[in-house]
Amino acid sequence: MGLIVKKDDSERDYIDGIEVIERSDTPDDLPEVEVELIGGRSAEDIAADASEDERPDDRQPAEGVDEDAGAQGDEDVLDDADGGDSDDGDDGDSESAGEDPFDEAQTLLDRAGGSHRVLFIAGVIAAVVIAGIVGYLVGSGGFSPSTVSSSVLSEGQLGDTVASYSFRGARHDVSAQEAIESEYSLSTIQNEDGTYPAPSAETIISYVRNTILLDEAASRGIEISDEDLDAFAESMLGTTDYTTIADQYGVTEDQARQIMRESATIQRLQEQIAPGYTTLSGPSEPTAPADGNTESASAEYAQYILDLVGDAWDAEAGTWAESDNSYSVALGDIDLASGSATYEQAVTAYYVAYQNFVADATELSDAWAEFTNNLYAEADITLYGVYA
Numbered sequence: 001m002g003l004i005v006k007k008d009d010s011e012r013d014y015i016d017g018i019e020v021i022e023r024s025d026t027p028d029d030l031p032e033v034e035v036e037l038i039g040g041r042s043a044e045d046i047a048a049d050a051s052e053d054e055r056p057d058d059r060q061p062a063e064g065v066d067e068d069a070g071a072q073g074d075e076d077v078l079d080d081a082d083g084g085d086s087d088d089g090d091d092g093d094s095e096s097a098g099e100d101p102f103d104e105a106q107t108l109l110d111r112a113g114g115s116h117r118v119l120f121i122a123g124v125i126a127a128v129v130i131a132g133i134v135g136y137l138v139g140s141g142g143f144s145p146s147t148v149s150s151s152v153l154s155e156g157q158l159g160d161t162v163a164s165y166s167f168r169g170a171r172h173d174v175s176a177q178e179a180i181e182s183e184y185s186l187s188t189i190q191n192e193d194g195t196y197p198a199p200s201a202e203t204i205i206s207y208v209r210n211t212i213l214l215d216e217a218a219s220r221g222i223e224i225s226d227e228d229l230d231a232f233a234e235s236m237l238g239t240t241d242y243t244t245i246a247d248q249y250g251v252t253e254d255q256a257r258q259i260m261r262e263s264a265t266i267q268r269l270q271e272q273i274a275p276g277y278t279t280l281s282g283p284s285e286p287t288a289p290a291d292g293n294t295e296s297a298s299a300e301y302a303q304y305i306l307d308l309v310g311d312a313w314d315a316e317a318g319t320w321a322e323s324d325n326s327y328s329v330a331l332g333d334i335d336l337a338s339g340s341a342t343y344e345q346a347v348t349a350y351y352v353a354y355q356n357f358v359a360d361a362t363e364l365s366d367a368w369a370e371f372t373n374n375l376y377a378e379a380d381i382t383l384y385g386v387y388a
Helices: 043-048 067-082 089-097 101-139 176-181 201-219 226-237 242-249 253-273 299-312 326-331 343-376
Strands: 003-007 013-015 018-020 034-038 161-167 170-175 379-383
Touching (some): 161 201, 176 201, 201 253, 201 343, 201 379, 226 242, 242 253, 326 343
Antiparallel strands (some): 003 034, 013 018, 161 170
16 A cells, blocks of 8 residues: 555635635535555554564564563653653553554654664764763873883883973973982882882982983083093092992992982082082081180180181281171171180181071072073973872
8 A cells, every 4th residue: 555645736726825625515526636656665564563573683672581571661761752651551552552553653753763863862972982082092192102000010011101291392201210210220129029119209200300400401511521420429429439339329330320420410500500509518516615614715716717707807907897797796896816716706606607508508599499490390291100
């Protein structure tokens, strides 16, 4: 059976915009018209799709599933989605039995369309989720070299990235081994089971900061010769025996040389930025008198004071170079020209010298901190774990 479409080319009458097909009192008086049958599925054919016998194979219920219960559940869901009430009991059966085939066909079509809409929406959501995951992987370095994801590393994970940083437009990856060996040798920190602890966040940040300072020093042409290296080691540690230094600090001899060279380089940079910063030292306390008499004068204490005050004392004039400098204010009319001073006066001079040292050190430290912070402000760093 096909759907019938009426064809009639005759002119129609219209009343208030409503087309009048034919005026007649009885059906027999209606005119004969031509009809055309259009091939296609009938409403009964569509409705029959819901029957068990003609259900496609891929729509058959899964093994072990109650088909009646599933069908009822589907109807409830669809009814709820359409805003209607579910049919239960005899009332539902009677209504279904008397349902118009066209209405039933439309219901099936609506249900099929609803399923397609659900699948379409689900597909859109899935696409959004996938796009978000891809964006996260790309944005967070998901496709970059392997990154550390555990506080304990195997031998094969020492090359994994523990941090990435950018400085002046260039990106750098820091491996676990690089960070560890900036402070220790691998053998020193290796666990009994052959694994290694991941470098701490503090170690990584210190490594990155030092690397930035070394890059700055290199850009300024600062280089440390072997002679400079030995002089630095002698001044800092009192020896140039790098084997001894390595054993003392738990690193290899090559690491000891490298660490000392880098320290000397950064010190040279500090001297350029804040002259006197690395050589500034605080005063030593005067030695108390053996007999305990703090008021007895001696040439030893007078010389101690002269060494502290330096240019603040005018040796030729035999008086203070300025009457309002910190020493003259604290010591008053002391007669250093006589070559004699007491222990108490020496202690007073010591406290003044120490206060001056703190003030100078703070000023130089602030200058260095401002310089380094301006450098660090040009860097961005990502840590792949903040292990202790």
